[in-house]
Amino acid sequence: MNIFSAENLFCVRGGRTVFTGLGFTLKAGEALVLVGPNGSGKSSLLRLMAGLLKPASGILRWGAEEISEDPEGHGGRLHYVGHHDAIKPVLSVSENVSFWASLMNGGSGNGETTLGALNTLGIGHLEKVPGRFLSAGQKRRVNLARILSTPAPLWLLDEPTTALDRESITSLETAIIHHRAGGGMVVISTHSDMQLANHQVIDLAGFAETCPMLEHSL
Amino acid sequence: MNGFMTVLKRDLHLAIRQGIDSMTVVMFFVLIVIIFPFGVGPEPNILARVASGVIWVAALLASTLSLERLFQIDYEDGSLELLSLSSVALEVIVLAKVTAHWLTTGLPLIITAPLLAVLLNMNKEGLLVLILALVVGTPSLSLVGAVGAALILGARRGGVLLALIILPLYLPVLIFGVSAVDAIINGFEAKAQLLILGAFFLAALPLCTWAAATSIKQAIE
Amino acid sequence: MLHRFANPTRFLRIASIAQPWIAWATILLAGTGLYLGLFNSPADYQQGESVRIMYVHVPAAWMAMFCYTSMAIAAGIGLIWKHPLADIAAKATAPVGACFTFLALFTGSLWGKPMWGTWWVWDARLTSMLVLLFLYLGYIALINAFDDPARGTKSSSILVLVGLINVPIIKFSVDWWNTLHQPASVLRMDGPSIDESMLWPLLLMALAFKTYYIWVLLVRIRAEIISNKIRILRLRQVHG
Numbered sequence: 001m002n003i004f005s006a007e008n009l010f011c012v013r014g015g016r017t018v019f020t021g022l023g024f025t026l027k028a029g030e031a032l033v034l035v036g037p038n039g040s041g042k043s044s045l046l047r048l049m050a051g052l053l054k055p056a057s058g059i060l061r062w063g064a065e066e067i068s069e070d071p072e073g074h075g076g077r078l079h080y081v082g083h084h085d086a087i088k089p090v091l092s093v094s095e096n097v098s099f100w101a102s103l104m105n106g107g108s109g110n111g112e113t114t115l116g117a118l119n120t121l122g123i124g125h126l127e128k129v130p131g132r133f134l135s136a137g138q139k140r141r142v143n144l145a146r147i148l149s150t151p152a153p154l155w156l157l158d159e160p161t162t163a164l165d166r167e168s169i170t171s172l173e174t175a176i177i178h179h180r181a182g183g184g185m186v187v188i189s190t191h192s193d194m195q196l197a198n199h200q201v202i203d204l205a206g207f208a209e210t211c212p213m214l215e216h217s218l
Numbered sequence: 219m220n221g222f223m224t225v226l227k228r229d230l231h232l233a234i235r236q237g238i239d240s241m242t243v244v245m246f247f248v249l250i251v252i253i254f255p256f257g258v259g260p261e262p263n264i265l266a267r268v269a270s271g272v273i274w275v276a277a278l279l280a281s282t283l284s285l286e287r288l289f290q291i292d293y294e295d296g297s298l299e300l301l302s303l304s305s306v307a308l309e310v311i312v313l314a315k316v317t318a319h320w321l322t323t324g325l326p327l328i329i330t331a332p333l334l335a336v337l338l339n340m341n342k343e344g345l346l347v348l349i350l351a352l353v354v355g356t357p358s359l360s361l362v363g364a365v366g367a368a369l370i371l372g373a374r375r376g377g378v379l380l381a382l383i384i385l386p387l388y389l390p391v392l393i394f395g396v397s398a399v400d401a402i403i404n405g406f407e408a409k410a411q412l413l414i415l416g417a418f419f420l421a422a423l424p425l426c427t428w429a430a431a432t433s434i435k436q437a438i439e
Numbered sequence: 440m441l442h443r444f445a446n447p448t449r450f451l452r453i454a455s456i457a458q459p460w461i462a463w464a465t466i467l468l469a470g471t472g473l474y475l476g477l478f479n480s481p482a483d484y485q486q487g488e489s490v491r492i493m494y495v496h497v498p499a500a501w502m503a504m505f506c507y508t509s510m511a512i513a514a515g516i517g518l519i520w521k522h523p524l525a526d527i528a529a530k531a532t533a534p535v536g537a538c539f540t541f542l543a544l545f546t547g548s549l550w551g552k553p554m555w556g557t558w559w560v561w562d563a564r565l566t567s568m569l570v571l572l573f574l575y576l577g578y579i580a581l582i583n584a585f586d587d588p589a590r591g592t593k594s595s596s597i598l599v600l601v602g603l604i605n606v607p608i609i610k611f612s613v614d615w616w617n618t619l620h621q622p623a624s625v626l627r628m629d630g631p632s633i634d635e636s637m638l639w640p641l642l643l644m645a646l647a648f649k650t651y652y653i654w655v656l657l658v659r660i661r662a663e664i665i666s667n668k669i670r671i672l673r674l675r676q677v678h679g
Contacts, residue, residue, distance in 0.1 A: 014587050015667065016674045050303055053439050076305025084296025090235035099228050103221060103304045365601055369594045373584035383577035383598055386570050387605050390612040397619060418608070429601050436593040 002028045002063060002153055004049075004185055009058035011044050018044050019207035022058075024200070026187070028153070029180045031196050034189040036204030042189035043083070045204065046158045049187060050080045076104070078154040079147035083162075085139040086146075089132030093118065096131055097146050104150040117148035121171050136163040148175055155179060155186040161194060169194065221306030222314045229318030240284070240322040247280035247327050251334045262339040269338035270348055270399035276334075277327055277356065278388050284323045285363035285384075286370070286377045288315060289434065293371045299438050308431040316364045316427075324356040340403075347402040347412075351395045354415040361419070361426035362387050368433035390418055447524055447664050454657045461657065465650040472643030480636045489553045494640055496546035498648040499539045500564075503571055506536025506652065510578075511603035514596035524660075526592045527667075529599065530582055531659035535652055537575035544568050563617035567610050574602045588670070 007023040018041035026032055034042045047053040049060065051071050060067045067074040087096055098114045118124045121141040126134070134142065140163045147155060155176075161169050173195050176186055188194065233240055254272045258264055292298040302308050331352055335345045366384035370376045398411035476494035483490035510532045517526035547565050548558050559565070578595050585591035 014589060014674065015671050047439075052299060052303065072305050072307055075303040078303065080300065080303055082296055082299055084294075084299075086296040086300050088232060088295070088297070090232060095231075099224070100300065100304075102224050103301075103306060365597075369581060369598055370584070372587075372590060373581070373594070374586070375584065379580055379584055382573070382580050386573045386577065386609070387602070389570060390605075390608050393612040393616045397616065400619075425601075425604065429597055433594060433597050436597075437590070 002183070002185070004060075004062055004154060006049075006060045007058060009045070009048060009060070010056045011041055011048060011053070012056040013041075013044060019204055022202070022204075022207045024202060026185050026200075028183040028185060030185055031176070031180060031199035032185075032187045033194075033196065033199050033201050034187065034204060035201060040204035040208060042204055043158050045202075046080070046156050046187060046189060047082075049154075050078060050156050051075060052080075077152055078156055079150075079152045080156045080158075081143055081147060081160050082158050085143040087131040087134065087139045087142055090130060092128050092130055093123065093134070093142050093145075094127045096142055097149050100146045101149045104152070113149050114145075117145040118142075120148055120175060121145050121168060137165060137168065140164055141168055144172060144175070151182075151184075153184050155184065157186065157188045159189055159191065161190060161192045221304065222310050225301070225306070225311050225314035226318050229315055230321065233318065233322040239287075240326060243280050243284040243323045244326045244330055246283055247276050248330060248334065250276035250279060251338070255338075266339040266341070266403075269335060269340040270344065270403075271396045272338065273331055273334055273348065274355075274392050274395045277331075277352065278359065278385065278392060279381075280327060281323065281356070281359040281363055282381045282384060283377070285319070285360070285367045286380050288319055288364060288367040289371055290367070290376065293437065298371075298434060302434065302438060308434060309427050312364060312368075312427050312430045312434070316360050316430075319364070320357050320360040324360055327356065328352045340399075344399050344403045347408045348399045350412060351398045351408075351415060354412055354419060355391045355395045358391050358415070358419045358422045359388060361422040362391075364430045365426050365433065368430040368437065371434065371437035391415065394418070446522075447527075450524055451661060451664060454661055458654065458657050461650050461654045465647055465654050468643055468647035468650060472640050472647050476637075476640035476644060480640055481634070486554065489550060490637075492546050492550045493637075494644045496543060496550060497641060498645040499543040499546060500568065501645060502648050502652060503536060503540040503543050503568060505649075506532050506539055507571065507574070507599075507603070507606065510536060511599050514599045518593065518596045518600070526596065527660050527663045528656065529596060530592065531656055531663055533575055533579050533582070535655050535659070537572060537579065539648070539652075540568060540572045540575060544572065561617070563614050566617065567613045570609055570613070571606070574606070578602070588667075 003025065005023070005025040009022040010020045011018040011022075018039075022045070024032060034045060036042055044053060048055055051060075051067055051074050054068070062074060062077070086100075091099070094114050097117065101114060115124060115127060118127060121144055123138060123141050123145065126138065126142075131139070131142070140160075144160065160172060164172070169192070176196065179186060188196070251272055254268070255265060258268065289298060292301065301311050304311075328349060331349060332345055335348055340348065363380075363384055366380050366387075369383065370380050373379055394411045394414050398408040398415070401411060402408045472494065477491055480491075482488045510529045513525045513529035513532065516522055517529060544565065547568070551560055551562075551565075552558055578599055581598055582591040582595040585594065
């Protein structure tokens with residue numbers, strides 16, 4: 001069984017300590033919600049989990065293996081949704097999605113799964129539309145269709161509901177339920193209220209630097 | 219290999235859909251060469267004398283101009299993060315993007331070069347070596363330039379900065395590229411120069427790929 | 440973890456003790472070197488009085504290369520071991536190295552006027568020096584081009600390492616280019632034939648330039664550490 005865990009994470013950004021002593025354990029099928037005020041490090045924590053960012057100290061593990069040992073392997077088992085949607089304006093919606101799918105699967109993008117993913121999020125009719133015509137909410141849905149089109153055990157979603165309407169949020173919630181039912185894990189940072197069954201919560205405000213560290217943080 | 223082909227295909231696809239971009243680079247290249255006779259005068263002898271240098275310098279500038287956007291767009295729209303998170307090594311992705319860049323800008327430059335060489339009164343032997351030298355030399359330009367393009371990600375005033383940091387690094391390619399043509403025009407062999415250009419490319423291949431991938435990693439941190 | 444953060448503090452303490460000593464050493468060495476070089480050494484039988492430019496030109500040219508290499512080593516240490524002091528040292532060296540390079544070019548040009556009858560000749564050494572100056576300028580431009588100083592430091596460290604590998608290749612290319620287009624260089628300072636009365640002031644000046652570099656480096660590193668602290672204080676104001 002997969003376990004994604006971390007201990008004693010220490011994150012420094014631009015000379016400022018963002019959080020210290022943070023740890024978590026996430027088992028297959030579990031969900032983790034990150035809350036906290038602006039600048040408390042929700043995005044940084046997600047980027048640490050993805051391996052985009054290296055912790056100043058502390059260890060992230062997948063099972064027994066440290067993720068820094070095999071960054072490509074780790075990248076291959078996760079889906080990350082960040083602040084940008086990575087939609088190419090000149091490619092059609094299905095081309096956008098199937099590129100990432102084929103990169104994930106090593107060259108075999110599947111038309112049917114792409115369309116299925118688009119339909120799940122209610123944008124199947126936009127399949128042939130170039131990215132430049134999409135609204136912000138539609139772009140976000142295409143980005144979410146990207147993670148639905150190929151399976152990966154770990155989803156890291158940074159504010160996934162930005163620009164989404166109530167209906168799309170419900171589709172996302174359903175998708176997350178399916179993902180977890182299949183043994184997938186999900187970590188979400190969110191401001192709006194998403195309906196997630198029995199999830200863990202990390203409040204990043206609790207891990208902020210408490211004592212002044214001016215001398216140390218140079 | 220699959221990852222390489224996927225990224226290469228996508229970049230070529232993007233370049234073809236945005237056709238105007240690589241056309242602009244070629245037009246810029248042609249324009250630089252064409253304005254030269256207005257600066258140095260139209261005498262055929264003088265033009266023939268400076269032809270290889272002018273074409274190479276123009277190729278250097280055109281390559282600098284086009285490289286600015288090599289990673290910039292992917293960086294700004296979040297694609298670069300996702301590319302680096304894929305199970306394909308970032309070095310392979312860099313190599314695929316550099317290959318696509320060379321195919322969409324380097325190759326068109328090589329195809330237009332004979333026309334410009336004729337305009338500048340270069341003879342047939344010189345022209346042949348010029349094309350050979352460009353074929354061996356321009357991939358190095360794309361590789362070295364890729365490092366620069368990765369280093370300036372997220373910087374203010376990217377374009378001029380890119381020129382400032384990579385033009386000095388282009389100097390060896392320029393020197394040997396021009397020298398190969400000059401040698402053949404003056405009745406010597408150009409083999410040594412072409413071999414050195416080839417060696418430079420082989421050295422740049424692993425080194426620049428690694429350096430560009432490292433720069434990208436720290437840029438998306 | 441924390442000891443490496445504490446290091447700059449220790450550095451500041453040691454630097455403030457060492458700095459006056461190094462300053463005095465520089466003044467003494469430069470004073471003696473200049474006196475010997477300008478007043479107490481013979482004029483060259485070919486080059487006349489203008490040979491005295493050598494006492495500034497040659498050490499400056501040496502320092503230009505030395506600074507670039509030190510910068511690359513510091514940048515490498517900063518990249519691999521993430522030592523903040525190494526990053527600061529690399530950053531602090533760049534403008535000093537650029538000034539030495541400029542000085543070497545400028546004095547080379549002054550020397551060239553009586554020797555070649557012209558201010559500038561595309562001599563292989565001068566040309567390599569000119570390219571080196573632009574490598575420095577590119578580094579300085581890159582390190583200052585980012586809003587987040589940590590990004591600038593890392594980017595420019597990679598650049599200086601790539602540059603270091605390129606320096607011998609550039610030198611080789613320029614030499615090749617030069618032999619094709621020019622007769623051999625007139626400016627020859629190497630060879631063991633240099634007289635002892637000229638060698639001493641030259642070595643003293645070279646040492647003086649080196650201590651001067653250390654002196655300026657200390658000042659610049661201290662300034663950099665302090666400005667980093669100010670930046671962190673500002674950040675704290677923003678983030679509470």
